[in-house]
Amino acid sequence: MKAFFKITAFVISVILGLSFCSCQATGDETDSGSGTGAFESSSDSSSELFSDTSASVGDKDTAKTDKDDASGATEKPDTSKPYTVKGYILSASTPADTYGNGMFLVYKLSDGRLLVYDGGNGSVKNFMLEALQEIAGTKKVKVAAWVMTHDHGDHYGALIEYYYANAATIKDVIEVEEFWMNPMNSEGYGVQNHLKNAFPNAKMRRLTYGEEINLDKIKINVLCTPEVLPPDSRNDVNTNSLVMMLTVGGKKILMTGDANEPAWDFMVGQQSKGSKYSLKCDYLQVPHHGVQAAGTAEGYAAAAAKALVIPSTIDLANKLTTSSNAKPSYDLYKSHGINIGNLNTETNNSTYWFAGCYGKSGTTDIKCFFTYNGKTV
Numbered sequence: 001m002k003a004f005f006k007i008t009a010f011v012i013s014v015i016l017g018l019s020f021c022s023c024q025a026t027g028d029e030t031d032s033g034s035g036t037g038a039f040e041s042s043s044d045s046s047s048e049l050f051s052d053t054s055a056s057v058g059d060k061d062t063a064k065t066d067k068d069d070a071s072g073a074t075e076k077p078d079t080s081k082p083y084t085v086k087g088y089i090l091s092a093s094t095p096a097d098t099y100g101n102g103m104f105l106v107y108k109l110s111d112g113r114l115l116v117y118d119g120g121n122g123s124v125k126n127f128m129l130e131a132l133q134e135i136a137g138t139k140k141v142k143v144a145a146w147v148m149t150h151d152h153g154d155h156y157g158a159l160i161e162y163y164y165a166n167a168a169t170i171k172d173v174i175e176v177e178e179f180w181m182n183p184m185n186s187e188g189y190g191v192q193n194h195l196k197n198a199f200p201n202a203k204m205r206r207l208t209y210g211e212e213i214n215l216d217k218i219k220i221n222v223l224c225t226p227e228v229l230p231p232d233s234r235n236d237v238n239t240n241s242l243v244m245m246l247t248v249g250g251k252k253i254l255m256t257g258d259a260n261e262p263a264w265d266f267m268v269g270q271q272s273k274g275s276k277y278s279l280k281c282d283y284l285q286v287p288h289h290g291v292q293a294a295g296t297a298e299g300y301a302a303a304a305a306k307a308l309v310i311p312s313t314i315d316l317a318n319k320l321t322t323s324s325n326a327k328p329s330y331d332l333y334k335s336h337g338i339n340i341g342n343l344n345t346e347t348n349n350s351t352y353w354f355a356g357c358y359g360k361s362g363t364t365d366i367k368c369f370f371t372y373n374g375k376t377v
Helices: 002-032 122-136 153-165 187-197 261-272 297-303 312-322 324-333
Strands: 040-042 082-090 105-110 114-118 141-147 174-176 178-180 203-205 211-215 218-224 245-249 251-255 283-285 307-310 350-352 366-375
Touching: 002 245, 082 122, 082 174, 082 307, 105 122, 114 122, 114 153, 122 141, 153 187, 187 203, 218 251, 251 366, 261 297, 297 324
Parallel strands: 114 141, 141 174, 141 178, 178 203, 251 283, 283 307, 307 350
Antiparallel strands: 040 211, 082 105, 082 366, 105 114, 211 218, 218 245, 245 251
């Protein structure tokens, strides 16, 4: 009888042990494929392009758990699946706008989400949504981060005006995970409050100088925020623009908003002091629509950009970029072979891209200026 009880106890313990192992193995398999593609901030100065080793949303189908086959060999994750990141400059104004001002740039991430900069002025509110849907390829657009570079209506107007007109349905067509903005006045905080009402689930994120963010396949370095500039310079809202360097596939894109002289003096000064955040880039988003009071000669020399992305119409550039206040931009264009004053081509697909004017005959409203095809890492 004692032998019977011993055998029974042994069998029960084996069954329980196997059940525990089975549950734990199942839990491990679930965890190993649970990448979220979430944002990460880091102060790591590593030269590696992507420090995130977890699978992003777009990589879930390749983040397979290692499984032992019958021979005992381990199946390795498939890291050969290609990914694509694309950058677009879009029309951000209409012919009815007095100056044609506006800025609207979008990056489509490898997982289908978007990184959006500004969106243009209120006159293109409907085009803003149509363009985002076309780029995303879906009716409901998922935005990983929406950057409001500064508190001027030609940058935030399209989204706010669309919200005013479609408050009840905006959540059905646009989903925003985070807004990146550093409001510095009552207008900026008012915009932020409207965005909170429009997207109650979105995180409001205030960026800090030197912050590093890994977003999908893009590494983002924050090079300037209004908080690091002299207080008396912040009265000019353009000065408060967020400036950041995007790196993807070894290519660098300098996003400047409308940053003017104080911001550029700060960044050039930091670089001269040996900052690890160099201004040198492959693509330069020319600040302040590439017209008056845009950048500095020292800043453009430090950037040494190979190509220019210009949030402006060619009509505006021809009209205003020949003024004395626009000399840095005029010289910049000249160095790239752009004949300002007699410009009639919005893009040459290798050296420069102008945003164009929505609805104007012959204008292409969505221009892809950057494409990187790589492999998952």
